[in-house]
Every structure is written in C-alpha cells, then in structure tokens.
Amino acid sequence: MLKGPTPEVDTGEALPLLDVRDLTVEFQTRRGVVTAVRHVNISLAKGETLGIVGESGSGKSVTSYAVMRILDRAGRIADGSVMFSNLDLRQIDESDMRDLRGREMSMIFQSPRLALNPIRKIGHQIEDVLLQHAQADKDVVADKAVEMLEQVRIARPRERYHAYPFELSGGMCQRVVIALALACRPQLLIADEPTTGLDVTTQKAVMDLVTELTRERGMSTILITHDLGLAAAYCDKVIVMEKGHVVETAKAETIFRNPQHAYTRKLMRATPRPGIGLRDLLPEEEAARAGAIGAAAAGSAAPLLKVEKLVKEYPRQGAATSLSRLFKSGPTPEGDVFRAVDGISFEIARGESVGLVGESGCGKSTTSMMLMRLIDKTSGTITFDGEDIGAIPARDFATLPQRRRIQMVFQDPTDSLNPRFTAARAIADPLLRLSDIPRKDLRARIEELATQVGLPLELLDRFPHQLSGGQKARVGIARAIALKPDLVVLDEPTAALDVSVQAVVLNLLQDLKDKLGMSYLFVSHDLNVVRLLCDRVIVMKSGQIVEQGLTARVMDAPQAEYTRDLLAAIPHPPI
Amino acid sequence: MLATIGKRLLTVIPTLIGVVIVTFLLTRALPGDPAAYFAGPAATKEAIEQVRKNLGLDKPLPEQFVRYVRDLARGDLGNSLSTGRPVTTEIVSRLPASAELTLLGLIVSMAIAVPLGILAAVKQGSWIDHTCRVVATAGVSLPVFFTGLLLVYVFYYILGWSPSPIGRLDAFASAPTQITGFFLIDSLVTGNLEVFRSALAQLILPVVTLAIFSLAPIARMTRASMLAVLASEFVRTARASGLDSRTVIITYAFRNAMLPVVTTLGMVFSFLLGANVLVEKVFAWPGIGSYAVEALLQSDFAPVQGFVLTMAVLYVVLNLVIDILYGVIDPRVRLEG
Structure with a gap:
C-alpha cells in the first residue's frame, strides 16, 4: 500500500517560497568596491517566519533590499x-x-x-x-482602502483615510x-526593523498585528532586527549575521538555548534581560577584568536634587497664536494649554542613579530639559544642593557656575557632536567655556578624560564622521564629565548603539559613577537597561509619576497597572 | 485658508510702513541736488532756492515726510522732475510691460528648467545630467545684455526672422484696449489676432534672453531637491510597493521636491523684475526698469521713490502668493498658519 503525498504536493512542499543562494552584494564607493553581503543562503518555506538578526553593518537590510x-x-x-x-529574480525584467x-x-x-x-x-x-x-476598480478603491485601515485596527478608518502622516502617531503610521x-495580499512580507523607535507597548501591538495578519493569510515573513528578544519571540527560525556573513542558522528555541557561534553568544550575552547584572553583558574575560561594582550609595540626609510639584505647560496647537493674542487681550482659557509635566516630585541623592522611564510623550524629556535648565518651568521648584535653580531663567543659566555641576549626555552620539570639531575639541569645549584651565594644561586634561572613558588617544584628532558609534558615545560622555559635574542627565545614551556597544557603554557609565561619585538621572524607555544601571526607578505616564521606588521592587513587584503593562510588553528571549 | 491669508496680510502692514520710511530716506540720501538739476545749468543761486522752495525741499525732513505720506495715501507719488508727468500714471502704464516680459520669461524658463532638473536627477550622471549642468552654467554666466544683443544680431540682423527689436509692438500695430495691460491677453480678449501676433513676435527675443539667464537656479534647485527626495525613505516605500516610475517620480518625489523650487521661483522672479533693466534697454522696452534708471541718473527722486515702493509692494505680494502656494502643496504648513 502506497501512502504519502502525491508527487506534485511533494515538490510543492520541497520548493521553498524564497530561496537565496550564495548572494553577494557589492557597493561602489569612493574608496572602491565594498562587499556588504557575502555568500548568504536563505531558505524560507511558505508560512514560515524567519528572523535575521545582526548589528549595524551586518548586511541584514542590504540582503532584503537585494531580494x-x-x-x-x-x-x-x-x-x-x-x-x-519558481521565478529567478535576478533574471526577470524590471517591469515584471x-x-x-x-x-x-x-x-x-x-x-x-x-x-x-x-x-x-x-x-x-x-x-x-x-x-x-489592479486589485480594485476606481469606484470601489476608496472603500477597499478604508477596509485595509480597518484591518490594521485603525479606529475611525473613514475619517483617518483623509489624514496626513504628520497627524498620526508613530504606531499608527506603522499600521x-x-x-x-x-493591501494586495502578498505571499512574502519583509519587515525591516519594524518597531525600532516605537514604544515597547506599541511594539507589542504592532508585532502582534503583523503576526496575526500574516498567519491569517498564510504568508511568509522575514523579520529583520537587532533585537534578539524580538526575533526569538516572533520567529520560527533565526539567522545571525555578522559583517555580511551568516554565522549561524537555527530554530528560534535552539539558538537561544544552545548558541553555536561565538558571535551569537556574544550578542546574547550583551542583550539586557531580567536576572543578570551589568557585568554579565560583557564577554566573560572582560567581565572578569572589570571587577565588582561599587555598592549603591547610602541615602544621605540632604538630597542633591529635589523636585517639588514641577509643572510645564505648553499652549495647545491651533490655540491662540501670539498674533491673535495681540488683538484679543485677556487670559488664556484653561483648555488652551497642554500639561506636558503635571506636578511631579522626586529626589536624587548624592551618588545615586535614578531611572526615569516612560513612553514617548510622557514628559520625561521635558522633565530632563527643565532639570538641565534648558527650558523654564511653569511652576514648582527645582532645588539643587540647597539652591532653587528653578528660579533662574534658562537663558541665564548657561553662564552661571552652577552650569558646571549639571551636565548631559545626549541620545544621538552623532547629532550631538559638532561635525567640524575634532574629538579633542569637542571634549575641550566645556573646559574652554566654563573653567579657567590654563591653555598649557588643556591637552593633558583632555587626554586624562579620554583615558577615563576608554577612548584611544590617537583618535582624539579625528572628526565625528571618522569615529564609530561607540567612540562617539565615549566622546559625548567625556565632554559631559569634563567639568566634574555632580549630576549627569543621561538621555537614552545607548538608544542609537548596537547591543554589544551598549553593554560596554553601560559598564563604562557605572565605573565612572563609582570613581567620580556622580549622580545620574537616566532617561530611558528600555526597562531592561534601566534595571541594570539604576538604584531607583521613576515611572511616568501622561506627565505624572505613576510609581517610584527601588529598582528591584518596581521591577519585580510593580504596584501600578501601567508599570505592569510596560513590563509585560517586553519581548523575552526563551533563555 | 481665508483666515490664514488674512492673518498673513496683517503681518504685511509693518513691512510696508518700513518700506515707506526707508524709500523716503533713501531718496533723500541720493547724491546730487534735484533743485539744481531742475533749475538748469545756467540758473542763479536765487533761482535754485526758488525751485527748492517750490518743491518743498527747504522744509525739515519730518515735515517733508508727512507730506509724502499724505500724498501717498491719495495714490499720488509726485511728478517726475524731468518729464513733468505724474509718477503714478507712468508706473501704471509701464508696470504691465515689465511684468508681462518677466512673467513670460519665468514661465518659459520653468517649462524648460523643471523637466530638465527632474530628468537630470532621475538619470544622475547620464548625458542629460551633464547637458543640464552645461546649459545652466552657460546661461547664468552670459550677461543678459550680451545674450540679448547676440540674439538680436543673429535673429534680426543676420537671419531677419525677428521684427526690429524696438518696443512692444511693431510700428504699424496699435496697442489693444487696456484691460490687464498685458498685450498678449488684451489682444486675445478683444479678438485682435493681428496685434497678438505682433506683440508675441516682439516678446520672443527678450523673453528668451531672460529665460536663458534664469534657467540655472531653477534647474539646479529642481535637480538638488529631487535628488534629496529620491533618496528618502517614502520613495523607497513607494518603490517597494511596486508603484510605476511615473507615479514614484511625479506624485511621490516631485510634489515633495516642489517646495524648495517654489521658493527659488519667487526669488528668481523678483530679481528678474528688478534686473531686467538691461533687457529693457537692449530691446527698447517701455518698462519700469529703464524708467527708474533714467530717473536715477538725473537725481529725479520721485520716480525712484515710486519705483522702489512698487517693487517692495510687488515683492510682498509675491511672498504672499508663495506662502499660499506652500499651503496648497504642503498640508503641514496649512496647520501652522
């Protein structure tokens, strides 16, 4: 008795939807030909979900563009x-x-x-x-478009049909x-970092939507991401790429339980996750060399920074402009203002690092800008070392001696450096402006700072575009600590970095804090990163603090509903 | 939309007040003594003083200013010292001549430069890109009087294709009834095809001269702006969703690339309007440019004042039009208005 599938079905199953063999992609650059992708093999069956994981420059996006x-x-x-x-995509015409x-x-x-x-x-x-x-005729195409909007769960689709992208949130735009x-029910969907830059809860909603829609339609998906956790949570199979090569291909469960390649292991180690310490992110030998982390600062009596009932209001968009106010005097009506920060109070002790967590629009950046005295508050007090610095207009603060004591590390290491300044000049900038360091000692001080942040001295005369992301981050940190500040505001300092670089930078920040006794306010949307670096956490939502407390307490036994939602939305790799 | 325009118009008022003050002071600061010029070379000191008194130039500046503003409010820009005719009438009759020439020059220039710029960007590095660069560079590096004279030499003197380059109509045609002051439009409206042909024939050479000159900024800006937009992510999305190249280039790329092009157009227009003095000279065009230069050379301050004021108002109107255009093209601007 012959059982088993008929020959046609058999070939149908054996034939993958997408079969990439020996793919090599080259780029013509001014410095000659650069090979971005080398001999990559990918096989994707119908209905399968494949993750391509790698850091920047691994060639993961280029592979998909080539396909x-x-x-x-x-x-x-x-x-x-x-x-x-059965189509050879290299051979067919551009119109096909x-x-x-x-x-x-x-x-x-x-x-x-x-x-x-x-x-x-x-x-x-x-x-x-x-x-x-040709998926719809002209007379029904509008209905079909509205139907598509409905399928991706956009509320009031008929109204939103007329919206422009700038009128929608990031999550909605991704929908x-x-x-x-x-729209045309394709067989293959390639998602290139679809949730990078989105909030963690939005990320979950978007990924769940993609999974549901593609599964419903029996589609194959390629998910390109730098986030191992995301790939593990949503993919059947994972490919790890490094510098244009595929270093490992395996099922999602096995690759996390039993990574074969050294690079995969390094990547996995560097991914922040619950239950580990800061040193665990580094490769073993470096972690051993780094030594133990200093104990958390004991809460001393007088806090370094004390914020009380801090409020920041902005006029609502479309409300009275300065011109129409000129003609119509009188107080602004209540509905015309938007409270970005709505009466928050907290403290930061000396030597303490506090995490400020929340999703975009929660007011965390506005808060840090007010603490930095870059913008003025509407009401409330900001007491720094016993002095009410909130009362000093932001415009005047830049030239005051207090400026030296509060410094900042910015989110984007590239955009926050002057492209015409060398690394040395960038680090020297605050020294030249705010300290009276003699010119002859300047270079020595710059080199001392570079050594502190682990920036090789021979890189000091390079311009930002000649430095890597991690090196630029080090320059930004060196610049911030140049004046020996008491408080450093870190605004998502690792958000633009690869995980392995992030691991090193986070450890560097911890070491600097231990050595120099600074306090940190660490602004982030990534709870796993905050968990590693911070003694205490403040969770913000809609301009208000919903929860604050010791990191371990907030993470392991969250009180507020919102904190629980945030924690639940983080994709967990199955380790 | 109307409210936006209304608000935008309000902001024009301070600008205009500033312009009135500056034109007044500027013409008073001109070198040369209008009274002496007007009285003639043989005049005695007393005669000059008498003229000065008649012109009101002996009064203190604030008083002169008040008088100037009062006249301005009545639409009176004073009389030209050399011709004796009211400046307002002169400008009203000459402005359409300049405007017709400049507008047509700009339209021709746009019709060539914008497609050229788009093609150059789409086929970056191809022969069309290089052609665009050569044409634009050549156009902008030849001074307008030279291009103008060259065109007259070739097409009138050697080939004889063009009518004699004097004025807006040939000697035998008479001006159409004034409606807009634009001869092309007026003659069409009144159905006078003879005049239309004559006006067009006179316009071709000066229009081409201006168009050649203004090709460069428009073509280069279109190319640069298209290149930036073509490299943007939404164009990649459009390509990745299989839209045909026509839709990608026109609907997606070009509409976005238009914003800086519109800004450039405004600048090119205003500087053509002022700078076509030389073209007007070469083609004996009865425009306001040549009028202002002659007045300037004779220290005839009233026409100069009128000219500067007219240009300023035109410029303000032009900027308003560009702002409105911006709002039409870009929904984000509409919101902020």
Missing part, C-alpha cells in the same frame, strides 16, 4: 541566485519585478513616519498600491505602512 531589487544605484548583486517560487513588488512581496520599514509620503493622504497612498496592482504592504 526586493531595490538597492540604491551604487549597489548591485554580484553573485548568487534569488529564486521566488515591479509587478511582484507590493503584490507578491512587500516590505515594511523602520521609522514609519518617514516611510510615508508626508504630503499625501494616507488613504490615497493605499489606493495608489491597490490601483497599481498604515502595514496596511500598504498587505
């Missing part, structure tokens, strides 16, 4: 084959390829707001795709991009 054939003009596929069903894009294979991108045409209504953008692939990608 879609949307490399920019400098890039070209130098070698290998890309088979989609265009028909495939959006209809059979589509993509969603990082930074959803930028991925949409800023001056075209979102409904029309969805219609463009539907009409292009629109998903609607755009799925």
Whole structure:
C-alpha cells in the first residue's frame, strides 16, 4: 500500500517560497568596491517566519533590499541566485519585478513616519498600491482602502483615510505602512526593523498585528532586527549575521538555548534581560577584568536634587497664536494649554542613579530639559544642593557656575557632536567655556578624560564622521564629565548603539559613577537597561509619576497597572 | 485658508510702513541736488532756492515726510522732475510691460528648467545630467545684455526672422484696449489676432534672453531637491510597493521636491523684475526698469521713490502668493498658519 503525498504536493512542499543562494552584494564607493553581503543562503518555506538578526553593518537590510531589487544605484548583486517560487529574480525584467513588488512581496520599514509620503493622504497612498496592482476598480478603491485601515485596527478608518502622516502617531503610521504592504495580499512580507523607535507597548501591538495578519493569510515573513528578544519571540527560525556573513542558522528555541557561534553568544550575552547584572553583558574575560561594582550609595540626609510639584505647560496647537493674542487681550482659557509635566516630585541623592522611564510623550524629556535648565518651568521648584535653580531663567543659566555641576549626555552620539570639531575639541569645549584651565594644561586634561572613558588617544584628532558609534558615545560622555559635574542627565545614551556597544557603554557609565561619585538621572524607555544601571526607578505616564521606588521592587513587584503593562510588553528571549 | 491669508496680510502692514520710511530716506540720501538739476545749468543761486522752495525741499525732513505720506495715501507719488508727468500714471502704464516680459520669461524658463532638473536627477550622471549642468552654467554666466544683443544680431540682423527689436509692438500695430495691460491677453480678449501676433513676435527675443539667464537656479534647485527626495525613505516605500516610475517620480518625489523650487521661483522672479533693466534697454522696452534708471541718473527722486515702493509692494505680494502656494502643496504648513 502506497501512502504519502502525491508527487506534485511533494515538490510543492520541497520548493521553498524564497530561496537565496550564495548572494553577494557589492557597493561602489569612493574608496572602491565594498562587499556588504557575502555568500548568504536563505531558505524560507511558505508560512514560515524567519528572523535575521545582526548589528549595524551586518548586511541584514542590504540582503532584503537585494531580494526586493531595490538597492540604491551604487549597489548591485554580484553573485548568487534569488529564486521566488519558481521565478529567478535576478533574471526577470524590471517591469515584471515591479509587478511582484507590493503584490507578491512587500516590505515594511523602520521609522514609519518617514516611510510615508508626508504630503499625501494616507488613504490615497493605499489606493495608489491597490490601483497599481489592479486589485480594485476606481469606484470601489476608496472603500477597499478604508477596509485595509480597518484591518490594521485603525479606529475611525473613514475619517483617518483623509489624514496626513504628520497627524498620526508613530504606531499608527506603522499600521498604515502595514496596511500598504498587505493591501494586495502578498505571499512574502519583509519587515525591516519594524518597531525600532516605537514604544515597547506599541511594539507589542504592532508585532502582534503583523503576526496575526500574516498567519491569517498564510504568508511568509522575514523579520529583520537587532533585537534578539524580538526575533526569538516572533520567529520560527533565526539567522545571525555578522559583517555580511551568516554565522549561524537555527530554530528560534535552539539558538537561544544552545548558541553555536561565538558571535551569537556574544550578542546574547550583551542583550539586557531580567536576572543578570551589568557585568554579565560583557564577554566573560572582560567581565572578569572589570571587577565588582561599587555598592549603591547610602541615602544621605540632604538630597542633591529635589523636585517639588514641577509643572510645564505648553499652549495647545491651533490655540491662540501670539498674533491673535495681540488683538484679543485677556487670559488664556484653561483648555488652551497642554500639561506636558503635571506636578511631579522626586529626589536624587548624592551618588545615586535614578531611572526615569516612560513612553514617548510622557514628559520625561521635558522633565530632563527643565532639570538641565534648558527650558523654564511653569511652576514648582527645582532645588539643587540647597539652591532653587528653578528660579533662574534658562537663558541665564548657561553662564552661571552652577552650569558646571549639571551636565548631559545626549541620545544621538552623532547629532550631538559638532561635525567640524575634532574629538579633542569637542571634549575641550566645556573646559574652554566654563573653567579657567590654563591653555598649557588643556591637552593633558583632555587626554586624562579620554583615558577615563576608554577612548584611544590617537583618535582624539579625528572628526565625528571618522569615529564609530561607540567612540562617539565615549566622546559625548567625556565632554559631559569634563567639568566634574555632580549630576549627569543621561538621555537614552545607548538608544542609537548596537547591543554589544551598549553593554560596554553601560559598564563604562557605572565605573565612572563609582570613581567620580556622580549622580545620574537616566532617561530611558528600555526597562531592561534601566534595571541594570539604576538604584531607583521613576515611572511616568501622561506627565505624572505613576510609581517610584527601588529598582528591584518596581521591577519585580510593580504596584501600578501601567508599570505592569510596560513590563509585560517586553519581548523575552526563551533563555 | 481665508483666515490664514488674512492673518498673513496683517503681518504685511509693518513691512510696508518700513518700506515707506526707508524709500523716503533713501531718496533723500541720493547724491546730487534735484533743485539744481531742475533749475538748469545756467540758473542763479536765487533761482535754485526758488525751485527748492517750490518743491518743498527747504522744509525739515519730518515735515517733508508727512507730506509724502499724505500724498501717498491719495495714490499720488509726485511728478517726475524731468518729464513733468505724474509718477503714478507712468508706473501704471509701464508696470504691465515689465511684468508681462518677466512673467513670460519665468514661465518659459520653468517649462524648460523643471523637466530638465527632474530628468537630470532621475538619470544622475547620464548625458542629460551633464547637458543640464552645461546649459545652466552657460546661461547664468552670459550677461543678459550680451545674450540679448547676440540674439538680436543673429535673429534680426543676420537671419531677419525677428521684427526690429524696438518696443512692444511693431510700428504699424496699435496697442489693444487696456484691460490687464498685458498685450498678449488684451489682444486675445478683444479678438485682435493681428496685434497678438505682433506683440508675441516682439516678446520672443527678450523673453528668451531672460529665460536663458534664469534657467540655472531653477534647474539646479529642481535637480538638488529631487535628488534629496529620491533618496528618502517614502520613495523607497513607494518603490517597494511596486508603484510605476511615473507615479514614484511625479506624485511621490516631485510634489515633495516642489517646495524648495517654489521658493527659488519667487526669488528668481523678483530679481528678474528688478534686473531686467538691461533687457529693457537692449530691446527698447517701455518698462519700469529703464524708467527708474533714467530717473536715477538725473537725481529725479520721485520716480525712484515710486519705483522702489512698487517693487517692495510687488515683492510682498509675491511672498504672499508663495506662502499660499506652500499651503496648497504642503498640508503641514496649512496647520501652522
């Protein structure tokens, strides 16, 4: 008796939807040909979800662009084959390829707001795709677009059809991009860092939506991400890439339980997760060399910083402008102001590091800007070492001696450095402006700072574009500690860095704090990172503090509903 | 939208007040004594003083200013000292000539430069890109009087294709009934095709001269702006969703690239309007540019004042139009208005 599938079904199952063999991609640059991807093999079955994980420069995005054939003009596929069903994507015409894009294979991108045409209504953008692939007639296309918006759970879709991208939140824009990608029911979806830059709860909502919609339609998905946890939580199979090579391919469960390649192990170690210490992020030998972390500061009697009932109000958009106020005098009505920060109170002790956590729009950046005295408060007090610095106008603060005592490390290490300043000049900047250091001692002090932050001295005369992300972060930190401040505000200092670099920078920050006795206010949306670096945590939502307490207490036994939601939304790798 | 325009108009008022003050002071600061010029070379000291008194130039500056503003409010810009005709009438009759020339020059220039810039950006590094660069550089590096004279030499003197480059109409045609002051439009409205043909024939050479000159900024700005937009992420999304290149380039890229181009257009227009003095000279065009220069050379301050004021008002109106255009193109601007 012959059992088993018929030959046709058999080949149907054996034939993967996407089969990439020996893919090599080259870029023509001014310094010659750069090979971004080398001999990559990918096989993706129907209905399968594949994660491609790697740090920046690993070639994970380039691989996907090569599959879609949307490399920019400098890039070209130098070698290998890309088979989609039974089509050789390297051979077919551009016009055939265009028909495939959006209809059979589509993509969603990082930074959803930028991925949409800023001056075209979102409904029309969805219609463009539907009409292009003849998925709807002109008279019903609007209904179809609204239906797509409904499917990606956009509330009031008929109204939102007329919205422009700038009128929607980041999460909503990503839903629109998903609607755009799925409008023609493609077989393959490539998601390139779809949730980077989104809040953790939004990330969960978006990823759950993608999973549900693709599963419903029996689609195959490639999820490109730097986040191992995300890949593990949502993928069947994971590919780890490093410098254009695939270093490991395995099932999601096994790769986390039993990573084979050294790079995978390093990546996994560097990923912040519950139940580990700061040193555990570093590779073993470095962790041993780094030594123990100093004990948390004992809460001394007088706090370094005391914030009481701090409020910041902004006029609502569309409300009275300065011009119309000129003609209509009188007080601003209550409804015209938006409270970004709504009466918060907290303290920071000497030598303590406090995490300020919340999602975008919760007021954490506004709070840190007020503490930095970059913007003025509406009401409340900011007492720094016994002095009410909140009363000093932000405009005057830059030249006062107190400026030296509160410094900041910014989120984007590239944008926060003057591109025309060398590393040495950038570090010297606060010294030249705010200290009376003699010129002859300047270089020595810069070198001392560079040594402290682990920046090789030979890099000091380079410009920012000649430095890596981690090196730029070190310059930013050296600049912030140059004046020996008492309080450093760290505004998501590692958000733009790769996990392995993040691990090193976080450890560096901890060591500096132990050595110099500074206090930190660590502003972040990443609870796992905050857990590692901070003694206490403050959770903010809609301008108010919903919970604050010792890190371990807040993380392990959260009191507020919102904190529990935040913690639940973090994807956990199955370790 | 109307409210936005209304608000925008309110902000124009302080600008205009400033312009009135500055024009007044500027013309008073001009070198040369109008009274002496007007009285003639043989005049005695007393005669000059008499003229000065008649012109009101002996009064203190604030009093002169008050008088100036009062006249201005009545639409009176004073009389030209050399011709004796009211400046307002002169400007009203000459402005359409300049405006017609400049506008047409700009339209022709746009019609060539914008597609050229788009093509150059889409096919970056191709022969069309290089052509765009060469044409634009050549156009901007040749002074307008030179291009103008060259065109007259070739097309009038050698080939004889063009009518004699004097004025807005040939000697045998008479001006159409004034409606807009633009001969092309007026003649069409009144159905006088003969005049239309004559006006067009006279316009071609000066318009081409201006267009060649203004090609460069528009083409280069279109190219640069298109290149930036083509590299942006939403264009990548459009390509990744399989939209055809026409939609990607026109609907997605070009509409976004238009914003800086519109700004450039405004600048090019205003500087053409002022700078076509030379073109007007070469083609004996009865515009306000040549009028102002002649007045300036004769220390005839009233026409100069009128000219500067007219240009300032035009410039303000132009900026208003550009702001409105911005709002039409970009929904984000509408919100802020």
